[in-house]
Amino acid sequence: MNQHHISVENLNVYYGDEHSLQDVSINLPDRQIIxxxxxxxxxKTTFLKSLNRMVELVxxxxxxxxxxxxxxxIYAPFAEVTHIxxxxxxxxxxxxxxPMSIYDNVAYGPRVHGLxxxxxxxxxxxxxxxxxxxWDEVKDRLSCPASQISIxxxxxxxxxxxxxxxxxxxxxxxxxxxxxxVSSRRIEECFLELKKDYTIVIVTHxxxxxxxxxxxxxxxxxxxxxxxxxxxQMFETPTQQKTLEYIKGVIS
Amino acid sequence: MPLKRSDFSLKIDRAAGxxxxxxxxxxxxxxxxxxxxxxxxxxxxxKSQSLGTLLFSSSWFPLRGQFGFLPFIMGSLWxxxxxxxxxxxxxxxTAIYLAEYAPRLVRExxxxxIDLLAGIPSVVYGLWGILVVVPWVQQAAKWxxxxxxxxxxxxxxxxxAVMIFPVIIHMTVEILRAVPWEYxxxxxxxxxxxxxxTKKVVLRKAFPGILAAVVLGLARxxxxxxxxxxxxxxxxxxxxxxxxPAYPLPALIAxxxxxxxxIPLYDSAxxxxxxxxxxxxxxxxILAKLVLMKAQKALQ
Amino acid sequence: MDKRRLEEAVMKGxxxxxxxxxxxxxxxxxxxxxxxxAKAMSWSMITQTPQGGFYLGKEGGILNxxxxxxxxxxxxxxxxxxxxxxxxxxxxVFCRRGCRTAAVIRxxxxxLWGVPSIVFxxxxxxxxxxxxxxxxxxxxIVTVALLVLPIMCRAMDEVVRMVPSELLESSYAVGATRFxxxxxxxxxxxxxxxxxxxLIAFGxxxxxAASVLFTAGFSDQIPQSLMRPAATLPLAIFFQIxxxxxxxxxRAYAAALILTAIVLAASLLSRRLSRRWSRHSIR
Numbered sequence: 055m056n057q058h059h060i061s062v063e064n065l066n067v068y069y070g071d072e073h074s075l076q077d078v079s080i081n082l083p084d085r086q087i088i089x090x091x092x093x094x095x096x097x098k099t100t101f102l103k104s105l106n107r108m109v110e111l112v113x114x115x116x117x118x119x120x121x122x123x124x125x126x127x128i129y130a131p132f133a134e135v136t137h138i139x140x141x142x143x144x145x146x147x148x149x150x151x152x153p154m155s156i157y158d159n160v161a162y163g164p165r166v167h168g169l170x171x172x173x174x175x176x177x178x179x180x181x182x183x184x185x186x187x188x189w190d191e192v193k194d195r196l197s198c199p200a201s202q203i204s205i206x207x208x209x210x211x212x213x214x215x216x217x218x219x220x221x222x223x224x225x226x227x228x229x230x231x232x233x234x235x236v237s238s239r240r241i242e243e244c245f246l247e248l249k250k251d252y253t254i255v256i257v258t259h260x261x262x263x264x265x266x267x268x269x270x271x272x273x274x275x276x277x278x279x280x281x282x283x284x285x286x287q288m289f290e291t292p293t294q295q296k297t298l299e300y301i302k303g304v305i306s
Numbered sequence: 307m308p309l310k311r312s313d314f315s316l317k318i319d320r321a322a323g324x325x326x327x328x329x330x331x332x333x334x335x336x337x338x339x340x341x342x343x344x345x346x347x348x349x350x351x352x353k354s355q356s357l358g359t360l361l362f363s364s365s366w367f368p369l370r371g372q373f374g375f376l377p378f379i380m381g382s383l384w385x386x387x388x389x390x391x392x393x394x395x396x397x398x399x400t401a402i403y404l405a406e407y408a409p410r411l412v413r414e415x416x417x418x419x420i421d422l423l424a425g426i427p428s429v430v431y432g433l434w435g436i437l438v439v440v441p442w443v444q445q446a447a448k449w450x451x452x453x454x455x456x457x458x459x460x461x462x463x464x465x466x467a468v469m470i471f472p473v474i475i476h477m478t479v480e481i482l483r484a485v486p487w488e489y490x491x492x493x494x495x496x497x498x499x500x501x502x503x504t505k506k507v508v509l510r511k512a513f514p515g516i517l518a519a520v521v522l523g524l525a526r527x528x529x530x531x532x533x534x535x536x537x538x539x540x541x542x543x544x545x546x547x548x549x550x551p552a553y554p555l556p557a558l559i560a561x562x563x564x565x566x567x568x569i570p571l572y573d574s575a576x577x578x579x580x581x582x583x584x585x586x587x588x589x590x591x592i593l594a595k596l597v598l599m600k601a602q603k604a605l606q
Numbered sequence: 607m608d609k610r611r612l613e614e615a616v617m618k619g620x621x622x623x624x625x626x627x628x629x630x631x632x633x634x635x636x637x638x639x640x641x642x643x644a645k646a647m648s649w650s651m652i653t654q655t656p657q658g659g660f661y662l663g664k665e666g667g668i669l670n671x672x673x674x675x676x677x678x679x680x681x682x683x684x685x686x687x688x689x690x691x692x693x694x695x696x697x698x699v700f701c702r703r704g705c706r707t708a709a710v711i712r713x714x715x716x717x718l719w720g721v722p723s724i725v726f727x728x729x730x731x732x733x734x735x736x737x738x739x740x741x742x743x744x745x746x747i748v749t750v751a752l753l754v755l756p757i758m759c760r761a762m763d764e765v766v767r768m769v770p771s772e773l774l775e776s777s778y779a780v781g782a783t784r785f786x787x788x789x790x791x792x793x794x795x796x797x798x799x800x801x802x803x804x805l806i807a808f809g810x811x812x813x814x815a816a817s818v819l820f821t822a823g824f825s826d827q828i829p830q831s832l833m834r835p836a837a838t839l840p841l842a843i844f845f846q847i848x849x850x851x852x853x854x855x856x857r858a859y860a861a862a863l864i865l866t867a868i869v870l871a872a873s874l875l876s877r878r879l880s881r882r883w884s885r886h887s888i889r
Contacts, residue, residue: 136498139494154506333690344725422870434638499614531724532844
């Protein structure tokens with residue numbers, strides 16, 4: 055049987071008394087862009103963050119069920135959380151460059167994992183910045199604080215930073231919602247380029263973006279996974295009434 | 307007539323506004339008045355000798371008209387410096403623990419307790435110093451082959467350190483918690499450990515604010531009087547080690563108010579002492595405030 | 607990989623240890639004061655003034671200091687309150703949000719907060735010399751009022767700032783003046799916080815020694831008028847611990863116990879009140 059990068063089995067997440075993700079099971083296909091869609095507050099982001107155990111950082115959260123990454127349950131009692139997170143790059147809504155230079159931002163991940171060789175770091179930084187199309191824009195000011203470049207560039211820098219730890223999966227939480235249209239397009243182009251090598255899970259509330267990018271889609275409503283399947287099929291002929299209503303814009 | 311009534315209340319409003327403005331400015335200007343008052347009172351001694359002699363001479367013989375403040379300034383520096391060495395690492399570790407590591411219940415339980423520490427009056431700290439710290443330091447000195455009565459720089463520094471714990475911890479925790487959550491997320495998602503994230507991202511982001519907290523603690527320690535007076539030993543000689551007695555500036559002022567009026571220029575010298583103290587403390591405070599304002603802007 | 611986890615564990619251990627150490631010190635202080643004080647406590651301690659001089663006399667108690675401290679702290683808190691309320695209302699109602707004047711005054715008050723209490727003492731002393739006042743209850747009250755003023759202003763400012771501007775606007779909308787709005791709406795809305803501020807200031811005022819050293823003096827008697835010197839609990843501790851006689855030192859321990867208990871009670875009460883009252887005000 056073809057093993058999936060990520061497969062989720064009976065995942066439940068509770069915030070205190072609130073049952074925010076209810077019994078979610080899904081196999082995410084490899085090397086595709088998976089769009090997670092649904093109205094706000096439906097559990098999209100919670101789902102994304104439970105894929106790398108980031109959800110546990112919130113006080114009072116309880117998680118049951120399994121998330122298998124490369125066949126390994128990340129919620130198993132002795133799972134090494136930093137190792138798991140390394141496999142997945144995370145791109146947040148607003149770009150958060152770390153308070154250091156552009157160079158150090160990209161080098162941050164390799165460094166925390168113990169890489170000290172300056173030449174190797176230089177190579178990584180250049181390679182990753184080229185990968186996100188930022189190298190030519192910043193190569194002359196690598197030592198400037200990362201907060202000085204434009205917000206669109208910052209988001210691509212964050213992407214490069216995530217790629218530098220050689221993840222297999224990229225998790226993106228509405229990565230373009232804080233960006234202008236031009237910067238958004240650059241990010242989307244990056245994703246389309248990257249899906250050759252990576253599995254990309256993107257949470258978005260912009261349906262058109264989901265249509266443009268996604269190969270596979272999952273629709274969440276009120277904490278439940280209502281429907282999932284190949285994107286083209288789901289957007290054209292959804293099987294569920296709720297999905298249809300959402301796609302047509304009846305519920306939002 | 308309703309019109310007249312509202313006219314009347316408008317008049318009241320205007321008058322009240324003016325009175326309140328005057329009161330507000332008066333309150334604000336108290337600090338200026340304090341500085342001016344102390345300056346006027348220290349004029350006689352400033353006229354009689356140069357400021358350089360006053361600050362850098364160590365001969366303190368009021369009866370002969372010699373007022374060298376150096377031993378007291380050195381005393382203050384020794385005591386405050388040692389206190390900071392003791393307090394800063396402990397405070398930072400505790401603050402980081404409370405802000406980044408401790409479960410919510412622990413944090414919510416411990417923070418009020420530490421704030422409670424801030425409310426205890428300084429004489430009570432002094433009393434605790436006499437009852438507990440002084441004998442303890444006297445014992446400890448034996449291990450180091452040092453002779454001391456226990457009333458020395460180290461005792462004063464320990465008491466002071468405890469007194470500024472709540473100042474530094476309270477502010478540092480607030481500042482750390484003001485660092486946006488997403489920075490931690492970004493670092494953790496790259497597989498950094500909790501401590502790596504704290505060290506390389508959170509502390510770096512919060513650094514100016516933490517610096518301000520430490521400087522505020524320093525200012526507080528520098529101006530603290532009673533507790534230090536009770537345990538520092540009060541010998542008018544610059545200390546050479548932490549086991550020596552010290553006579554910090556505030557202690558000098560508090561201890562000599564009795565004879566102040568009976569020796570010529572003595573009162574003026576005391577007021578100059580106050581002025582020096584005020585100057586140093588205000589510079590620290592204002593610097594810390596400015597850094598803090600900048601830091602808060604940067605965090606948003 | 608292992609090195610990272612080791613560092614994590616070591617740092618976490620150090621942090622927990624230093625937190626525990628600080629809590630232990632707090633506990634040690636409270637235990638020292640309460641145990642030592644409880645031993646010294648007796649009925650006559652709190653019902654009698656010292657007999658034969660506070661420094662030498664071995665009989666009697668600290669009633670002079672208890673009453674003196676209450677007079678002094680109440681008087682100075684009251685005086686500071688009379689000044690702080692108009693100042694805070696001015697800053698929040700009469701000044702527009704974000705205006706320069708308010709920012710400057712707030713800054714000056716913050717600076718005043720940082721002034722060491724011994725400097726307040728010296729300033730009070732200068733004031734008294736200028737008007738020809740001797741060490742007295744009045745001198746102490748004025749000096750301590752100056753000392754607690756910035757604390758009170760800041761604490762009140764924090765709550766009054768929280769009053770939503772919609773509330774002010776709805777009062778203006780019915781034709782109320784700023785003064786009427788300030789007194790009838792703002793004060794009522796933030797009364798809980800103001801009470802908290804008063805308690806905080808009272809706790810600070812009653813515990814401060816360096817400022818009353820020059821200004822309130824010390825006396826064996828309970829002060830009969832504002833012009834007489836008054837004993838205070840902090841100075842009762844300071845003077846009486848310095849004597850060679852154990853019986854006199856007992857009075858210092860008792861005074862420390864009473865003072866600490868008052869200060870802690872004020873602090874706990876203010877915390878309680880601020881929580882309870884904040885439930886009643888409109889958000």
